[in-house]
Amino acid sequence: MDWETKWLAEQTPWDTGVPAPALCDWLQATRRKPQRVLVPGAGGGHDAFALAKAGWQVTALDISPTAVEQLLAQARKMELDNLQAHAGDFLDPGFITTLGEFEAIWDYTFLCALPLASRPVWAEHMTQLLAADGELLTLIFPIKAVGGRRDDEGPPYRLTPQDVQALLAPLGFAAAELRPVARSLPSRAGLEWFGRWSRNSP
Numbered sequence: 001m002d003w004e005t006k007w008l009a010e011q012t013p014w015d016t017g018v019p020a021p022a023l024c025d026w027l028q029a030t031r032r033k034p035q036r037v038l039v040p041g042a043g044g045g046h047d048a049f050a051l052a053k054a055g056w057q058v059t060a061l062d063i064s065p066t067a068v069e070q071l072l073a074q075a076r077k078m079e080l081d082n083l084q085a086h087a088g089d090f091l092d093p094g095f096i097t098t099l100g101e102f103e104a105i106w107d108y109t110f111l112c113a114l115p116l117a118s119r120p121v122w123a124e125h126m127t128q129l130l131a132a133d134g135e136l137l138t139l140i141f142p143i144k145a146v147g148g149r150r151d152d153e154g155p156p157y158r159l160t161p162q163d164v165q166a167l168l169a170p171l172g173f174a175a176a177e178l179r180p181v182a183r184s185l186p187s188r189a190g191l192e193w194f195g196r197w198s199r200n201s202p
C-alpha cells in the first residue's frame with residue numbers, strides 16, 4: 001500500500017499524536033536561534049508544530065497530499081502562521097530544488113520509512129538542502145529490528161547510528177552528538193539515538 005493510500009485509509013500506526021521527547025529536549029537545550037527548519041516526511045506534523053511553537057520558520061513536506069492537507073488544517077487551528085507545508089517526493093531532485101535551504105533539518109521516522117536503496121539519495125538531498133552552517137538532526141529509529149522483521153523488511157527499516165554515519169561521513173558530515181536519547185515514548189524506549197550533524201567541525 002502506498003503512503004497516500006495509508007493516509008486516506010487512516011492506517012497511520014506510527015503517529016504517536018505528540019512531538020518526540022528528544023525533539024522537545026533539543027529545543028530546550030539548543031543555543032541556535034530559531035531560523036528555517038525543514039521537516040521531511042512530516043506526517044501528522046507533531047514535530048513540525050513543536051518547532052513552529054518554538055519560533056522556527058517551518059517547512060514541512062510529505063509525499064501524501066492527504067497528510068499535508070490534514071497538517072495544514074491543524075496548523076491553521078493552532079494559528080501557526082510560521083509553518084508552510086508542501087506535498088512532494090523528497091527523493092525527487094526537481095522537487096527539492098524548489099525548497100531553498102535550511103539552517104536545520106529534522107528527520108524522525110522518515111529515513112527509516114524509505115526503501116533501503118534510497119538512503120544515498122536521502123543523504124545527497126540533505127547535503128543540498130542544508131545551509132553551510134546548518135545542522136541535520138536525526139532521531140535514529142528503530143536501532144533494533146521491530147516486530148521480528150528482517151533488516152530488509154519495512155517500513156520501518158532498521159536504522160542504526162552506524163548506518164547514518166556511513167551515509168553522511170563520505171559527504172563531509174561529522175557528528176557533533178551521536179548518543180542514545182535521554183527520553184523516549186515507552187513504546188520506543190531503547191530504540192532511539194539522537195544524531196546532530198554538520199559539515200563544520202563539531
Ligand SMILES: C[S@@+](CC[C@H](N)C(=O)[O-])C[C@H]1O[C@@H](n2cnc3c(N)ncnc32)[C@H](O)[C@@H]1O
Binds near residue numbers: 045108
Ligand atoms: C513513518 S511516517 C512518519 C511521519 C512523522 N515523521 C512522524 O514521526 O509521525 C513516514 C512519512 O513519510 C512520508 N513519506 C514517505 N516517503 C516519502 C517521500 N519519498 N517523500 C516525502 N515524504 C515521504 C509518508 O507519507 C509518511 O507520512
